[in-house]
Amino acid sequence: MSDLYARENMLDHIKNPRNRGKMVNADIKTKVVNRHCGDILSLYANIEAGKIKKITFDGDGCAVAMSSASMILEDIQGIDLKNLSKVTKKQVLKNFGQDLTPSRQNCALLVLEGLQQLNKKLNKNAKKDEE
Amino acid sequence: MITKSIKKDFPILSRKVGKKQLVYLDNSATTQSPKVVIDSLTDFYTNHRANVHRGIHMLSEESTVMYEQSRKTIAHFFGVTPSEMVFVRNTTEASNLVAFTFLQTLKKGSTVMISEFEHHSNLIPWQIACKQLKLNFKTAPVNSEGELDLNFIKNSDFSFIAINHISNFLGNINPVHKIIEIAKEKKAYVYIDGAQAVARVPLNFKKLDCDFYSFSGHKIYGPFGIGGLYVKKQILESMPPFMTGGGMIVDVGIKKSSFLKDSEGYDAGTPNVGGSIALASALDYVTQVGIKEIAKHEHAVLTYMYESLLKVSGVEIYGTKKVSNRAGLVSFNLKGVHSHDLASILDGEGIAIRSGTHCVIPMHKKLNISSSARASLALYNFKEDVDVLIEGVKKSKKILGGYNV
Numbered sequence: 001m002s003d004l005y006a007r008e009n010m011l012d013h014i015k016n017p018r019n020r021g022k023m024v025n026a027d028i029k030t031k032v033v034n035r036h037c038g039d040i041l042s043l044y045a046n047i048e049a050g051k052i053k054k055i056t057f058d059g060d061g062c063a064v065a066m067s068s069a070s071m072i073l074e075d076i077q078g079i080d081l082k083n084l085s086k087v088t089k090k091q092v093l094k095n096f097g098q099d100l101t102p103s104r105q106n107c108a109l110l111v112l113e114g115l116q117q118l119n120k121k122l123n124k125n126a127k128k129d130e131e
Numbered sequence: 132m133i134t135k136s137i138k139k140d141f142p143i144l145s146r147k148v149g150k151k152q153l154v155y156l157d158n159s160a161t162t163q164s165p166k167v168v169i170d171s172l173t174d175f176y177t178n179h180r181a182n183v184h185r186g187i188h189m190l191s192e193e194s195t196v197m198y199e200q201s202r203k204t205i206a207h208f209f210g211v212t213p214s215e216m217v218f219v220r221n222t223t224e225a226s227n228l229v230a231f232t233f234l235q236t237l238k239k240g241s242t243v244m245i246s247e248f249e250h251h252s253n254l255i256p257w258q259i260a261c262k263q264l265k266l267n268f269k270t271a272p273v274n275s276e277g278e279l280d281l282n283f284i285k286n287s288d289f290s291f292i293a294i295n296h297i298s299n300f301l302g303n304i305n306p307v308h309k310i311i312e313i314a315k316e317k318k319a320y321v322y323i324d325g326a327q328a329v330a331r332v333p334l335n336f337k338k339l340d341c342d343f344y345s346f347s348g349h350k351i352y353g354p355f356g357i358g359g360l361y362v363k364k365q366i367l368e369s370m371p372p373f374m375t376g377g378g379m380i381v382d383v384g385i386k387k388s389s390f391l392k393d394s395e396g397y398d399a400g401t402p403n404v405g406g407s408i409a410l411a412s413a414l415d416y417v418t419q420v421g422i423k424e425i426a427k428h429e430h431a432v433l434t435y436m437y438e439s440l441l442k443v444s445g446v447e448i449y450g451t452k453k454v455s456n457r458a459g460l461v462s463f464n465l466k467g468v469h470s471h472d473l474a475s476i477l478d479g480e481g482i483a484i485r486s487g488t489h490c491v492i493p494m495h496k497k498l499n500i501s502s503s504a505r506a507s508l509a510l511y512n513f514k515e516d517v518d519v520l521i522e523g524v525k526k527s528k529k530i531l532g533g534y535n536v
Contacts, residue, residue, distance in 0.1 A: 005476055005530050014531065037471060037487045038501050060501050062471035063531055107471065 004099040005063075013067035018074045019056045020066075028121055032114045036106055039065050043114045047122070050081050057111065064096070064107040071095045072111050084119045087112065133420065133428040138511050140165040140416075151481025154519045159299050159327055159460045159507035160485050161349045164413065171412035172354060175405045182401055184378065198404045201411035202394070205359055208414040209344070210335035214393035215367060217360040218402055222326040223252035225345030225360035226293065228373045228397065229322055230256035233343075234264055234291065235371055241290035242267040246305075248277050248298050248494040253324045257293055276451045277301040277494065285313050291320045296328035300491040300505070301450030302433075302460040304332070311341055320366070326350055330509070331429060331458045333422045336361045348406065352509075353413035357406030360397075368392045374399035425510045429459060432508055436517045437461050440506075443524055445532060449503060460507035462489070465524060468531045470504040476527040482520055 004010065023029070023044035031042045039061030046053040055077060057069040072092055076084070092112050093105060100108060138144045141163045146153050155163060175197065181190035183198045199213070206216040219225045234243065234257075243257050247270050261268040271284050277298060284292070292314055297304050307323055314321045322343040328334065330351040336344045343366075347358040362370070372379060372390050376399040381389040390396050417425065434454050440446050445466035451457060465473055470486035477484055485505045488495050495501065506520055 003479075005472070005479070011530075038492070038495075039469075039471075040501070062469035062475075064471070064475075104471075104475065 004096070004104075007097070007099065009071070009095065010063065010067045013070040014063050017066065017070045019054075019077070020058060020070060021056050022058050023054070023056045028118060028125070030114055030117045030121060032110060032117060034061070034065070034106060034110050036103070037062075039107065039110060041065060041069060041110050041114050043069075043111075043118050045118065047081065052076060052079055052081065052084065057114070061110065062107050064100070064104050065110045068092060068095060068108040069111040069114075072115075076115075081119075081122060084115060084122070087115055133424055133510060135513060137420070140167070141511055142166055142169070144511060148478065148481040148483075151479075154480075154482040154516045156506040156508065156512065156516060156520060157483045157485050158509035158512070159350070159489075159505060161355070162330060162352050162509045163511070164352050164354065164409075165416050167416055168352060168354065168409050168413045172405050172409045175408050180405070183404055194404055197408050198402065201407040204411035205407070205414055206361075208418065209329075209359075209361060210337045211361050212364070214395075215361055215364050217362055217367075217394045217397040218407060219345070219358045219360050219397075220356050220403070221347040221349070221358045222324055222345045223256075225343075225358065226253050226322070226324065227256045228360060229293075229343055229345075229362075230260035232371050232373050233320075233366065234260045234266065236369060237264070237266060237290050239265045240267065242269050242288060244269045244271055244284070244287065244289040244292045246271045246279060246294050247273045247497060248301055248303075248491060249293070249295060250299050250324065250326070251490040251492070253293055253295055254493070273494075273497075275498065277303050277449070278451055279305060279310075281306065281309055281313070284310065289314075289317065289319050291322070293322040293324065295324040295326070297325075297331065297458050298450065298491075299327045299460070300462055300489045300494055300503070302457045302462065303451045304328075304456050304458050307339070307341070311339065315340070327459060330417070330425070332426060342366055348410035348413065351410075351413055352416060353410035354406050357403045357410045359410075362394075364393075367394070367396075372399075373397055376400050378402070420510060426458075428510060429508050429512070432512050432514060432517065433457060433459060433461070435514050436506060436508070436520070439517055439521050440524070443521065443528070445528060446524070449498060449500075460505055462503045462505040464500060464503050465528055465532065468527050470502040472531055473504045473524070473527050476530060477520070477523040480519065480523040480526070482523050484520070 026044035027047045029044045033040050041059035043057050045055040143163050179193045181194045183195040202213045206213040243266050272280050311321050320342045323341050325344050325346045329346040342363045344361040349355045379396045379399045437454050446463050448463045474486035487502050
């Protein structure tokens with residue numbers, strides 16, 4: 001595990017998190033908790049013309065959970081909403097290479113749970129709009 | 132005096148974690164077993180395994196004698212009789228057992244009291260049982276160091292109080308003698324969760340004069356899956372059964388059955404025979420080393436650990452500042468470093484500690500922290516282990532300190 005904290009990419013995202021911060025005028029937001037440890041992650045997004053115009057995160061959690069959010073959110077800025085469900089576990093974990101033990105994978109995957117929940121909310125809202 | 136050669140009694144302590152030597156400081160979660168305990172398990176399964184009580188053949192006779200002897204050894208270690216020593220899987224099962232049997236005997240509207248710093252296992256069973264049985268549920272407040280307000284307890288009306296002897300999060304030794312004294316005046320019953328205490332404090336349940344005292348075997352150098360619940364004889368005789376089935380009966384009819392009124396009345400089903408035998412051997416080992424010696428040795432290392440951690444800038448320690456009132460463990464946070472990251476970096480150095488909420492979410496909420504790191508000791512830890520820990524904490528600070536909040 002010691003190698004994990006030598007990963008420059010991860011350290012860079014801890015020291016200079018991207019898209020971190022509460023969004024006051026978010027169109028949609030969600031909050032997830034890692035029940036194993038109590039880590040909290042909130043996601044905020046602005047939606048425009050079927051795309052994620054901007055997405056940010058905030059929370060209280062370990063370096064793995066927070067840097068994982070920072071890394072994956074950097075990749076999905078501006079994507080089509082329909083592609084949100086296509087973010088995979090593999091895609092999230094690849095940011096950490098082989099260094100994550102099963103319990104720390106839960107930390108890295110907290111952001112994925114958040115994105116999935118956000119997607120569910122979006123679909124629900126879309127259904128309501130159709131009705 | 133306990134010397135470093137004692138480490139040789141514990142085979143696991145010689146293993147490596149990656150390229151580093153293991154430094155095991157997660158003893159509040161579980162202690163390691165000495166070879167004699169592991170050997171006693173192997174011996175039982177290799178040479179004597181048979182189900183107890185219902186067999187006439189030699190193996191069954193042997194295992195029955197060994198099982199009954201183990202209950203004697205365990206009971207005598209704590210100064211009580213075997214008929215008062217109920218076997219449970221762990222401390223959690225003990226509190227559930229009491230909550231779902233004994234609490235039925237209290238009058239509706241009676242009050243059950245606990246503290247704010249209880250482990251979830253000494254909170255949720257009472258919470259649920261009180262709701263089902265229409266009992267009041269009350270908590271005794273503590274200050275920011277987790278010290279109980281004894282006056283509040285003195286001035287409160289309650290029929291039953293459940294409290295831990297040593298907090299598994301704060302490391303405070305709680306004033307159980309005073310609480311028992313207060314409870315006696317009120318004719319209230321006292322349940323003590325001794326999970327963190329049995330391996331650290333010399334104990335005689337009879338002299339302590341509590342009504343219930345519970346512990347887990349794996350936290351006193353024994354195997355997983357076996358523990359004990361002491362219940363005072365007069366109470367046990369009037370308590371309804373918990374798990375029912377074979378082994379705990381006097382007579383069975385289609386419409387009505389009668390049950391044993393001592394510790395065997397809580398032995399429904401095939402018991403953990405090997406586990407009880409190995410637990411007895413763990414207690415024999417503790418007796419051989421000497422529980423007073425262990426307490427003295429551990430407290431010296433604890434004091435060193437507390438003071439060494441205090442010297443690292445950015446470290447915030449939880450629990451009482453009176454080190455003489457602490458035992459076994461120190462929970463802390465390093466500013467700007469999440470406890471999981473700290474535990475991960477320490478793991479890279481071969482050091483095993485615990486991080487998270489230690490099953491004490493309410494007290495973490497009270498202190499306004501989301502998690503904490505906990506280093507906990509056993510008889511085989513020495514100042515050198517603490518030095519390795521401190522180096523690891525300093526290294527973590529170098530890598531992550533000040534960035535991630």
